[in-house]
Amino acid sequence: MTSDDLIGSLEEAVAASPDDVALRAHLAELLLLAGRRSDVVPHAAHLLHLDPRSAAGRALMLQALDETESASTPPAPAMPSDQPGSGFDWRAAEDELGGLLPPMFAGSSPERSEVGAHDVESAGITLADVGGMEGVKKRLNAAFLAPMRNERLRTMYRKSLRGGLLLYGPPGCGKTYIARALAGELQARFMAVSLADILDMWVGNSERNVHELFETARANAPSVLFLDEVDAIGHKRSRMSSDVMRNTVNQLLLELDSVSDSNDGVFVLAATNHPWDVDAALRRPGRFDRTILVLPPDLEARATIWQMCLRDRPVSGIDVRRLAKLTDGFTGADIAHLCDSAAELALMDAVETGVPRMIGQADVEAALKEVRPSVGPWFETARNVAMFANEDGTYDDLLRYLRKHRRL
Known part of the structure; x- marks a missing residue:
């Protein structure tokens, strides 16, 4: 077995047993011998995380950071040449395959990929990976998890899974992370969508893109379709001067109604920093009728x-x-x-x-001493909305937070 094979095997073993100190230390030592100093740092850091007094972790870290020793990495293999005598005519091969394969290197201009082929991925995390935020988890459990996991009780209480969930709050508070964790909790596929995935310069294409995104989500059910910055996608139509954007919002409304009426296994979540800019029709029952405030972490x-x-x-x-x-x-x-x-x-x-x-x-x-919290401007705007535009009680949670933290 070669050194690279041994390192690969040890990396798989460490991934399976991340807290095995001896195994991780042995892997780090082999990486050092192979001259892969930068790869040693995460392993030494993990050893010190498990035991801040670890002599092995500290020694490995110091050796990884010591740049006075020359690295023993082998020289990179020479790039193949198209010159005579190199053994292979690369240009002839390129000409032969040019009509079959698209260009793959610098200078190529691939066409924009269709939205129907949008990335659908596994979430990879669950709500257990989200530290704190117990209030948010409780609301998610009531809105999605408990009804879905208890079909008998859902039928008894006539609790519907229709509609979507809107996460709002200051930027940088983990709304996307929570949406991904919810997908993991539901054991569903995850699709993250932004304005760039929808907007198109040609008339009618933006509406088609919205439809194809929802079709992809339905084809991959159970899935969580996450609309990031939904205020940009579903801005108030009364403030729009563009018919294209109005039609895009109309298409989004149609798709949400379709999801709530006839499609199972598609959970629609959205996030925004400015819920007051979201079109009122998107907030009606059957659409984004449930709202959760995501605040700075506790x-x-x-x-x-x-x-x-x-x-x-x-x-x-x-x-x-x-x-x-x-x-x-x-x-x-x-x-x-x-x-x-x-x-x-x-x-x-x-x-x-x-x-x-x-x-x-x-x-x-x-x-x-140099970095200050970034949420001040957001709370200044949110405070005015919560105090003077809260007739339906949408921002009661925000008002309670503002009073508790003396921001009113």
Whole structure:
């Protein structure tokens, strides 16, 4: 068995038993011997995550960061040549196959793929992977999970699975992640759709694209069709000057009615930062008639996000609980930005001193002095809407949050 084969086998074994310390350390040592230093860092970081005092993890990390030793990677094989004597006439082969295969390299201009071939993927996560956010999970359970899993009770209480679910809240709070986790919980296929997947310059194509997206979702049922930034796709028609966009919204309404009336196994979710800009017809019963507010992560969720963002980085002495407390009001995207900023500080220090080092608590807290929560402007707008445009009670959850956090 070659070294690459052994490494491949060990990688499969580590994937099956991620917390096997001896197995992961052995794999990291082989990667070092193969000169693959950058691949060692995530394994050493995981060892230090399991045991911050791990001597093996620290030694492996230091060796991976030590750039003074020359890497032992073999030279890359020479690219095939079309010159005489190379053994193969590449240009002749290209001419022979030119009419059969599309161009594959720089300079080609492939046609826009049809929406009917939109990516349909496995979610890969469940709600158990979402830290905190118990209120959101409870609402999702009542709206989708409990009725779907208990057919007898659903029939008894005449609970319908019709309609869609609208997730709204500040940007960067994990609405897409929650939608993907719900698809995993339902064991359904996941389709994420944005305005770019729908809008087309030719008249009639945008409506056709909407129809084909829903047809793809139905063909792959059970599926979760997730409309990201639905305010852009389904903006208020009264504010539109374009007949094309009005017709696109009309087509979306028709498809939603079709899903609610005659199609099983297609769960339609949407997310927006501006629910007040969504056309009122989309909010009627049978369409997006249920709304869930997704707020900045709570303490437990922030701790989970910190752990995920730091997991594959060379860190030492990080107090995740303290960081979770210091970042009240920060979104998941804000925390990811803090991790990047802390990594930049450590990287620049390594550049200046010539000695790579770990990312420490001091780096993260220094980044905290420079980075502020990004949700302020959103709450300024949302506060006015919740106070003066909440006749139907849609934003009662938002009002309670604003009062609790003294944002009114």
